[in-house]
Amino acid sequence: MILENEVGLNSFRNEWQKASVSILYTYGFLSNGYESFFKKFNMTGQQYNALRILRDQYPKPVSTSFLREKMLDKMSDASRLVSRLNAKGLVEVSQNKSDKRLVNILISQKGHQIISSIDSSLSELDEMLKSLTEEEATTLVELLYKVRGSIKTVEERILEKEQVNV
Template sequence: MKIENEIKGRFRNEYHKGIINLTYTVNQLNYQFVQFLKKHGLTTQQYNILRVLRGFRSENPVSISFLKERMLDKNSDVSRIVDKLYDKGLVERKENPTDRRQKNIEITEKGLTLLARMDDCEKKIDTLLRNLTVEEVRELNRLLDKIRS
């Protein structure tokens, strides 16, 4: 549906409509995904961190700031998000012996098992934009990159 009708708004111009449309669409997509993750007892940020940990588990153990760099929101309170995951037994947290300021964070077996059960989440993510053709998604990515350039 056109954004004008969905939020019953009045727009000054195409740029104004664009920014509202972006926000509204992302809110809506995010809501779907949050509900999905909730079934597994995770927040979006917790899920993202688990995935990064799995992605790097064969390499060196990673620090809090390493995780932070990979978060969509650079202000994320990774320390406390990891805390939550630790409480659930999904990650291990040890002092880094070579730099005792840092912590080595690793995903546990329990964490890996949970992610495995959640593989449908990834499928879900890839279907959120299913109404677009590949070319359209490519064009969307180009436009988004340009917005931030």
């Protein structure tokens, strides 16, 4: 009954709907916490995520499509994100020599510096889940992995149906 009261519903169709709503509801709390944290560094969570990916690839430059593929938020506009990071001096963007339609993105020295300062404070984000034991956190990760697998299966089934109907 707790979740029902929190989200203003009298009941759920079944436990799967209740689990979905609970994940979405919890995502809102996590998302707000992350955005507040990164705001202290004049950055968004997506910008940090992009810099993290670029740092992990350094010194190899990456394309916008590679960045989009690795982002946590698959719906983010990677081109606009890179433009904002470039305007802040956190990345360097150059044209790809072998394919003029692509750009090479590399984290700048300033980008390295800001991500290092953020990294030293990341434990603050861990505090949001400290009500779980380490074992419970591990179990949650495993359960969410199963959920993502189930979602991918449903998406593939829908895509197959759409292709048959075309």
